[in-house]
Amino acid sequence: MADSAQPMHWAEARETAWAAGFAARPVAAELPFDQAAGSALAAPLTAASDLPAFPTSAVDGWAVAGPGPWRPGGAVLAGQVPGPITPGRAVKIATGAQVPAGTEGLIRLEHTETGTDGSVTGPAEREWRETGEEARRGEELLPAGTPVTPPVIGLAASAGHVTLPAHPRPAARVVVFGDELLTGGVSRDGRVRDSLGPMVPHLLTAAGAAAGPSLGPVEDTLEAHVAALRSALSEADLVCTTGGTMVGPVDHLHPALAEIGAEYVLNTVAVRPGFPMLLARTEDGRFIAGLPGNPQSAVIAVVTLVAPLLAGLRGLPLPPLGATRLAEDVPGRGAFTHLALVDAAGRRLGHHGSAMLRGLAGAAGFAVIAPNATGSAGEAIGLATVPGVSAGFGGTA
Known part of the structure; x- marks a missing residue:
């Protein structure tokens, strides 16, 4: 050897x-989301369709056409394909629903006034997401190498994917x-x-x-x-x-x-x-x-x-070090790097012998003391975190 x-x-x-x-x-493969999570994209993520794929209401309210007041009639919910509306008409619409053809504005439900004859009035605005406002079909959404986080999975799903290219x-x-x-x-x-x-x-x-x-x-x-x-x-x-x-x-x-x-x-x-x-x-x-x-x-x-x-x-970059500010002096270990247990406040923990876990169980991570150096109180220093342990967590000595 x-x-x-x-x-x-x-x-x-x-x-x-x-x-x-x-x-x-x-070799990368098309993986279901749960298997791709925590990896990195092995190829760019592109939109499989326009995003959104159709005009989508951003509010609960009324879709209206032409000048008001408007005569109400009908409703469109998310998941339905509405018919067009004609001038003078108002159609109740839910957030996320497809905006009917012919719509010239949306009146928020909370801004709507109802007349004695049942007509509706209020400020009509273009409060909807246009087709392709977030992305056009085929557009690159994220580059290769991007870590597959929960928001990335959500974006991929909304863009029409059921798998991701990952390791x-x-x-x-x-x-x-x-x-x-x-x-x-x-x-x-x-x-x-x-x-x-x-x-x-x-x-x-x-x-x-x-x-x-x-x-x-x-x-x-x-x-x-x-x-x-x-x-x-x-x-x-x-x-x-x-x-x-x-x-x-x-x-x-x-x-x-x-x-x-x-x-x-x-x-x-x-x-x-x-x-x-x-x-x-x-x-x-x-x-x-x-x-x-x-x-x-x-x-x-x-x-x-x-x-x-x-x-x-998994195709990810080298995990970066976190950071901490030491609350007290920490000795070095000569020519060796010293990894010193500290809590979230930068205090060195007790029970830090190599055979002990008590200090580690309450630690935010290891303060990285460089070779031939010491750590000084108030000094900003690298923090090596433990997988599965948040750097924001820390107990007391």
Whole structure:
């Protein structure tokens, strides 16, 4: 396996993981809206018809023709095709309904006055959307590369589409390594409860993958590691492993990667916590992300490598950093980037050790302290957010 002699800088690692995913993004397809959501448009979105396709009332009121007062007669609701109206007549009309031919103005219902003879009067205005006012058939609405958000789906539907050209969600699985892990109950007898198996699939889903249930815990032998990787890779585009990223007596990930013929995209990142993370690729183009076993370090690996990789695989740009303003000084970690847990007010959180999740559960994200630097109170600084967690959320220390 190819290897790197030095840990990769944190910012470079994010970009490298994203570029690897973007280069390997699958062929785009016409996907139903629910499958395209969270991807990027693989081709421009164009209008399949004029938008609107016919003149559409913007108000509830009366459609009138000729000079008033007008004699009421009939009504047109949304979904109906009205006949024309003649001068001197008024037709009640609902918002969204097709405007009858011959209409010269619309009177808002709240502005309408009714005479003793039943006639209606009021200010008649052109309060309707003209055919093609928003877009003409064939017009480009959005360029390729636009993220498929709920409003984009709404626009596509209104423009006549039932699918969108997009890159499908990568299938992902989590493989949990470690004889010491329990899948139920409380930690006991030298064994600890697994937190990553239940958590990481939800992080992957939030980052744009189709994540299945976790596999494991896997026995601490090379043979078991190789078998688990091959099983997961048979059904996934991305496999995230937890633990075993170092070179201790029961850390079998590196030899297992060699056994299956995977090549490193990167191996270790100059970040604290989370240094011993890795990204590898198999000969058939599937990815393996090695997450450290400490829970917070594993989440940092997801933020650093997995979320950018998944964005690339779906044709999206590198996820941008958010921003925060530090409420207090935050130390650096020498030549390494320091990712420091902070809340929404920029306060550093307690319980921020790499093996802890209590601080993370109340965090807005990680303040990014650059190598060979410190963070100062009042300083505006980058914020690395966790998939599925709003940057506006934050607890207290």
